[in-house]
Amino acid sequence: MASKKPVVAPSQTAIHWLMVTLTIIAIPHFFYQPVWVALIFLLMMSWRVMHSWRGWLLPADKRLLKVLHSISAVLTIVLVFYSYGVTIGRDAGVALLTTMAAFKIVEVKSLRDYYLSCFMGFFLVITHFFFNQSIPIVILMLVNVILLTSCLITANETDSSAKNRVKQASIMVLQATPLMLLLFVLFPRISGPIWGLPNDAMDIPDSLPDTMTLGEVPPRNSAISGMSDDITIGNISQLTQSDAIAFRVKFENNQFPDRQNLYWRGPVLWHTDGKRWLPLNEKQKKQDQVVQLHVTGKPTSYSITLEPHDRRWLFALDFPTTYPQTMQTQLTADGELNSREAIKQRVQYQLSSHHQYQFNPEMDGYLGYGLNLPDDRHPRSQRLARDLVEKSESSEAYIESVLDYFRQQNFSYSLTPPALRGDTIDQFLFETRQGFCEHYAASFTVLMRAAGIPARIVTGYQGGDINPVDQILTVRQRDAHAWTEVWLPNKGWIRIDPTATVSSNRVDFGIGDLLPAERRSPRAIANNDRLVEMWQSAKNNWDALNSAWDMWVVSYGPERQLDLLKKLGMQQPDWQKMISWLAIGIALIFSWIAWTTLRLKSASQDKSQRVYQQFCAKLARLDIVRQPHEGPEDFAHRAQQALPAYQQQIATISHLYLHLRYRGDAVEEAFFDSVKQFKPQL
Amino acid sequence: MTQGSTDRILHSINAVILGKQHAVKLALSCLIARGHLLIEDLPGVGKTTLAHTLATTLGLRFQRVQFTSDMLPADILGVSIYEPEKHQFSFHRGPIFTQLLLADEINRASPRTQSALLEAMEEQQVTIEGESYPLDDPFFVIATQNPTHQIGTFPLPESQLDRFLMRIQIGYPDHQAERALLIGEDRRLMLKQLSAEITPDELLELQQTASKITLSDALIDYVQALLAYTRQTGQFYNGLSPRAGLGLIQAARAWAMISGRDFVIPEDVQAVFPSIVQHRLQAREHLQSADWALEILQQVAIP
Numbered sequence: 001m002a003s004k005k006p007v008v009a010p011s012q013t014a015i016h017w018l019m020v021t022l023t024i025i026a027i028p029h030f031f032y033q034p035v036w037v038a039l040i041f042l043l044m045m046s047w048r049v050m051h052s053w054r055g056w057l058l059p060a061d062k063r064l065l066k067v068l069h070s071i072s073a074v075l076t077i078v079l080v081f082y083s084y085g086v087t088i089g090r091d092a093g094v095a096l097l098t099t100m101a102a103f104k105i106v107e108v109k110s111l112r113d114y115y116l117s118c119f120m121g122f123f124l125v126i127t128h129f130f131f132n133q134s135i136p137i138v139i140l141m142l143v144n145v146i147l148l149t150s151c152l153i154t155a156n157e158t159d160s161s162a163k164n165r166v167k168q169a170s171i172m173v174l175q176a177t178p179l180m181l182l183l184f185v186l187f188p189r190i191s192g193p194i195w196g197l198p199n200d201a202m203d204i205p206d207s208l209p210d211t212m213t214l215g216e217v218p219p220r221n222s223a224i225s226g227m228s229d230d231i232t233i234g235n236i237s238q239l240t241q242s243d244a245i246a247f248r249v250k251f252e253n254n255q256f257p258d259r260q261n262l263y264w265r266g267p268v269l270w271h272t273d274g275k276r277w278l279p280l281n282e283k284q285k286k287q288d289q290v291v292q293l294h295v296t297g298k299p300t301s302y303s304i305t306l307e308p309h310d311r312r313w314l315f316a317l318d319f320p321t322t323y324p325q326t327m328q329t330q331l332t333a334d335g336e337l338n339s340r341e342a343i344k345q346r347v348q349y350q351l352s353s354h355h356q357y358q359f360n361p362e363m364d365g366y367l368g369y370g371l372n373l374p375d376d377r378h379p380r381s382q383r384l385a386r387d388l389v390e391k392s393e394s395s396e397a398y399i400e401s402v403l404d405y406f407r408q409q410n411f412s413y414s415l416t417p418p419a420l421r422g423d424t425i426d427q428f429l430f431e432t433r434q435g436f437c438e439h440y441a442a443s444f445t446v447l448m449r450a451a452g453i454p455a456r457i458v459t460g461y462q463g464g465d466i467n468p469v470d471q472i473l474t475v476r477q478r479d480a481h482a483w484t485e486v487w488l489p490n491k492g493w494i495r496i497d498p499t500a501t502v503s504s505n506r507v508d509f510g511i512g513d514l515l516p517a518e519r520r521s522p523r524a525i526a527n528n529d530r531l532v533e534m535w536q537s538a539k540n541n542w543d544a545l546n547s548a549w550d551m552w553v554v555s556y557g558p559e560r561q562l563d564l565l566k567k568l569g570m571q572q573p574d575w576q577k578m579i580s581w582l583a584i585g586i587a588l589i590f591s592w593i594a595w596t597t598l599r600l601k602s603a604s605q606d607k608s609q610r611v612y613q614q615f616c617a618k619l620a621r622l623d624i625v626r627q628p629h630e631g632p633e634d635f636a637h638r639a640q641q642a643l644p645a646y647q648q649q650i651a652t653i654s655h656l657y658l659h660l661r662y663r664g665d666a667v668e669e670a671f672f673d674s675v676k677q678f679k680p681q682l
Numbered sequence: 683m684t685q686g687s688t689d690r691i692l693h694s695i696n697a698v699i700l701g702k703q704h705a706v707k708l709a710l711s712c713l714i715a716r717g718h719l720l721i722e723d724l725p726g727v728g729k730t731t732l733a734h735t736l737a738t739t740l741g742l743r744f745q746r747v748q749f750t751s752d753m754l755p756a757d758i759l760g761v762s763i764y765e766p767e768k769h770q771f772s773f774h775r776g777p778i779f780t781q782l783l784l785a786d787e788i789n790r791a792s793p794r795t796q797s798a799l800l801e802a803m804e805e806q807q808v809t810i811e812g813e814s815y816p817l818d819d820p821f822f823v824i825a826t827q828n829p830t831h832q833i834g835t836f837p838l839p840e841s842q843l844d845r846f847l848m849r850i851q852i853g854y855p856d857h858q859a860e861r862a863l864l865i866g867e868d869r870r871l872m873l874k875q876l877s878a879e880i881t882p883d884e885l886l887e888l889q890q891t892a893s894k895i896t897l898s899d900a901l902i903d904y905v906q907a908l909l910a911y912t913r914q915t916g917q918f919y920n921g922l923s924p925r926a927g928l929g930l931i932q933a934a935r936a937w938a939m940i941s942g943r944d945f946v947i948p949e950d951v952q953a954v955f956p957s958i959v960q961h962r963l964q965a966r967e968h969l970q971s972a973d974w975a976l977e978i979l980q981q982v983a984i985p
Contacts, residue, residue, distance in 0.1 A: 008916045009966070111916075157914060628983030631948035662898045663945035 010114040012052060014154040017162075018117055019045055019105060021147040025124050026098050028140070032131055034083060037095050040076060044102035051106075060109050073103045094127045114155050121148045133554045135546065146170050179589055186582040188575035189558045240415055240436075242477035245307055246461060247315055248547055249473040252301040256473070259463060260507055261355045263318040263483065263495065264475060266460035268334045270369045274377035275424055277442065277457055280334065280369065289333030289365040292492075295321055295354040303350040305551050312338045315460060315475075317353035318495060324349030334366055334456065335359060335493070346555040361492035370454030370487060378446055380426045385450035395453055395488055402447050403501045406440070409433065413503030437462075437506070440498040441482040454487040458495070462507060469544035608660045608668060615653055615675045619643075622682055632658055646680050653678060687888065688714075688940045690879045695735045698872050699728055701859025708850050708957050709736060709824075711936035713885075714892050717847020717929065718803055718823040720788075720961065727852045729826040730786060734873055737782040740885055741878030742820065745780035749791035751834065755798030759808045760815075773810065778802055781818045781882060785825040789835040799823070800842045820885055840964070847929050848954070849961040888939070895935040896945035903985040904948050905930055908955070911982045912963060917974070919964045930958050948984045955979060 023045060030038040050056040059069035076099045084092035101120040108114050125144045128137050150162075150169035157165070247264075251257075269277040299321055306314060314329060314337045323329045328340040329349070339347075364370075388405070392398035414434040420427050425446050428439050435443075441457050448455035462481035464473040483497040500507040552560070565573040570581070616626045616635075624642050626635045636654035640647045653674050659666035688710065695706050709732060712719045721729045730746070737744035747758055760776030777783065778799070785799060802808050803823050807816045825846065828835060843849070855863060863869075880888070905927060913921025922930075931946075933954040938946045956975035965974055 156916075627980075629980050631952060631984060633947055633949045634952075658947050659945070661900050662947045663896050664898060 008111045009109065010111050010155045014114065014151065015048070015105075015108060016052065017147075017154045018108075018114065018121070018151045019048060021144070021151055022101055022105065022117070022121050022124070024147065025121055025144045026101070028128060028131075028137075029094055029098055029124075033091070033095050033098070036079065037098055040099045041102040044106050047106050048108075058106055058109075060107065069103070069106065073100070076100075076103070090127075090130045094124075094130065097124055097127065111155060115152070118148055118151050118155075121151070133550075135549050142173070146173050149173055179586065182582065182585045182589070184556070185561075185564065186578050186585060188578045189556070189561045240478045240480065244477045246309075246475045246477050246479070247304050247306040248551065249464065249475065250303050250305075250471075250551075251473070252303075254471045255300065256466065257300055257317070257355060261317070262463050262473075263458075263481075263497075264315040264461040264464075265318050265320070265335060265337070265458055266313055266315055267458075268332075268336055268485075269457040269459060270334070270366070271372065272374065272442075272446075274374045279336075280366070284366075284369070285332055285334075290363075291331065291333055292358075292360050292362060293319070293321070294358040294361065295319075295356065297354060297356045299352040299354050301350070301352040303348060305346060305348045305547075305555055306343060307346055308344050310342050310344060312340070312342050314339055314343070314349060316351055318355070319357045319359060320351050320353045321357075322352045324351055333364075335458075346550060348551065348555050348557065348559055350559075358492040360487070361490050364454070364487055364493070366456075367454045367487060370456050371449050371452065373446065373449050378423060378425045378450070380423075380430055381443070381446055382450050384429065385447050388447075389451045395451075395486075398451055398453070399448070399486065399496065402444065403496075403498065406444075406498055406501050411435070411440075411502050413499065413506060437499040438482045440502060441484050444484045444496070444498040448484070448486050456485050456493075458483055458485055462497075467540050467544050467547070469540045470547060472544065472547050474543065474547070608657065608671060611672050611675050612657050612661075615657075615678060618675075618678060618680060622680055632661075643680055643682075646678070649674065649678050649680075687880050687884065691739045692940070694739050694876060694879060695732070698735045698869060698876065699732055700863050700866075701855045702728070702732075702852055705850050705852050706732070707937070707940060708848060708954065711933050711940055711954060712848040712850075712957075713740070713820075713822055714888050714936040714939065715847060715929075715932040716820075716889055717933065718825070718845060720825050720827060720843070720846040720849040721852065722827045722829065722849055723852045725828065727854060728869075729852060730784065731869055731873070732852065733782070733784040733824040733826070735876065736824065737784070738873065738876045739879045740782070741881050742781035742822070742885070743818070744782050744784065745777040746784040746786060747777050748786045749788050749795070751790055751792060751836075753791045753795045755795050758795065758799055759802065759810060762811055771811070773813065773815065775815070776808075778808060779815070779817065781820055782822045782824065785823055787828055788825040789827045789837055791836065793836055793839075796836065796838060796842065800845050803845055820882060820889070840962075843961045844923070844925065846961065847933060848957040850957045892936045892939045893932070895938050895943075897931065897935065898945065900985065901934075901946050901948065901951070902931075904982075905934075905951060907982050907985060908951070908978065911978060912959070915978075915981075917966055919966060922959060922962060926958060926962050930955065933958055952979050 059066040080096050104117050146169045150165040153165045271278040316337045388401045411433045417434045418432045425443050445455040459482045461475045461479040463479050464475035466473050485493040487493050624639050632654050639650050656666045656671040758776050758778050762771040762773050807814050909922050909927050934946050934950040938950045
């Protein structure tokens, strides 16, 4: 036998097939990446195309081209480094992988190169997940995997048609699905950067800021890196432009609280310079503060799937009483629920809240901050506060009179309020009187503090849409809201939403009703009620599908895994148990495969063949091993030479077997008996 | 009768051609399987002697044509000549109208002449100026060919090589056989003394018997496994054709019959396999042809 295996080249069909597949895989990346990535990719592909079409030389054909090829590959790496500053991380890594896969394709000469290109293709498929985890992308990835598998098939089998190869690849991918599901469910999920997606994997959408600015906010596009954070962040009214999802809520037993109670707490703002509002700084937050919480009534339990917002806070229904177990969460003394790390991936947490509560009714360490107002600002507001205080007998009466002021003085709720300049609070309270929640919350807080009542602004979300299909409440960025909390002795912090006083619809029906019609359904069908209805129902179903996908697949993390395994009956699941179950599952799948293949094989062998195998096995014990390609007669001759004493027996057995198998006329029993009696010894 | 007659034939040929039992048996199988035979080897190893011996022992009428580069198709097939007395053309049969034609050094002739012969082989008839003249039955061609790297040769194209059931090589005799040859009688004299062992009718009967040799499903599985391997391995530009598969079975049957069996076993297939496939498969890398045919056999397990 030849000692050296010949170098086998993949067929032209296989190479073309792979080129098409790689291009299909790479195209979505071109949208995220600089133009030169696409250019290099297409340049290399064209080179290979010209090789097939016009016989252009490839790098392997000429030394000069080989050097040129290597130099451009190195230059590309330098270019990646130059563009991104690094060669690892999501964007740089994907750019590198995309271009190198293209460089490899012109190098493909042997079957080994071909396989390498295919495997690079598989890696490239995975990287789609770094940019997008939606259902359409997963379908695209599945198609890519099937195409790559058919490339591997094509390299080994050129006879069958393209349709058959794709069909075979689909069957193979389908056969791999049980193993995939097993690994997905059981492979231990550990929260942490190594096990998750890269840190920059999620595109962080607009989200709730932790400052609030009244009046003009610089447009987002003008943000230049290096400028301070709070300038690049828009204020709440800008958020109403965004339909992006903030988080999804699944209530236990689908028991929804009243809309009036759907206040989702976020950052709490204390400090103001008259225009901007800021939270307590880290040092102030760290002060040891005692939190006193008295609750009455039944708690509401729910789980939240939070989209990444790159901040630490978690949203909770006012007011959270049990906190998520799986994250290292902590409730600050001003009622913010914070995670230890910034939320860079979609997370899920379970908690419960009470709607009736008293928060720090006796004492609160931050009361001093709740009274601060900038000196020499808002003179007209201060005067109004003094007037109203004189007329009121108690703090409660004062609060009521301020709310009456909002009701009676022709204030209105507007998503597009007039721009404020100068002293924003005074201008809003006495001139424009059109505003959004943040205007009302801010001016109400100023009026409270001016009267000596501790007050703070709570930002977060209010309301949300319940999808009738899956009973999941979706809270979007446009539901962003700001309200006020005032502290009254023996009552603690009380939530007062001045916006609700002015526009009760905002709270009763959610912001959806206040949005212009074209944001609710496409303009083209807006006039046809039936079409709008159908569109709504299709949208609900699609949203429900996406919610299920996000909650069960994309954010299937440690918590979901533990939860699911408990439901499946595993007691106290830990990673050791998961690994052992995984091993058992894989062993089961493989033994099933082995069993079916063996059964198929043995079914195709008739009994005479099995008995002949016994005969061969008997001789194999004496080191006379039959090669698979060795015919029975040749083997018999060899055995006879090795065992002259058994010449006659071996001749009889092989004669009977040959007649049985190739002539079909010998007596089976005679053959079986002679094999049984055959007991060779050296 | 069959066993005795084939043994006698082999015996008389082996008396002339020394130490080449395997090649002789292959050549006989080829003729019994109704195939044409191509012998490729260096000059002087006994190609012509083998053809001549076969013809004589089988009792066939024998014609020999020495191919040259200036040969025309008419030199083989025959020619129509106008006869003034009869006022008509009459066909003068060429050397192809015989039972066994030895086409010596076929690759020295121009492609045009080669294809005239090969066409006649395929059709079993000669057509000249609209008139068809059937060839004899049995009709065999034994062509000899010099290795193609010698100068002044026109290698046969693949499609025409396919017309030959087998291509065999004779090779140098071994030490013992060569000594016997050198000491022994003049081969040409021996040829003259040789007599026919069977009649052409008996040969047709042998062919009939061979085509009825039992072929089990298990053996067809093996043949198919071999064919599939040549198509999937990637070592060859094209795998074996179904025609090659049919030829393999025919030859294996003839081999089994000559070996004295009325059924085919894998060893029969293995014995004829190299001579059937060597001229039909083109290896991608330049492989020593004798080796790779055996390598295929070693790669395919007997089911």
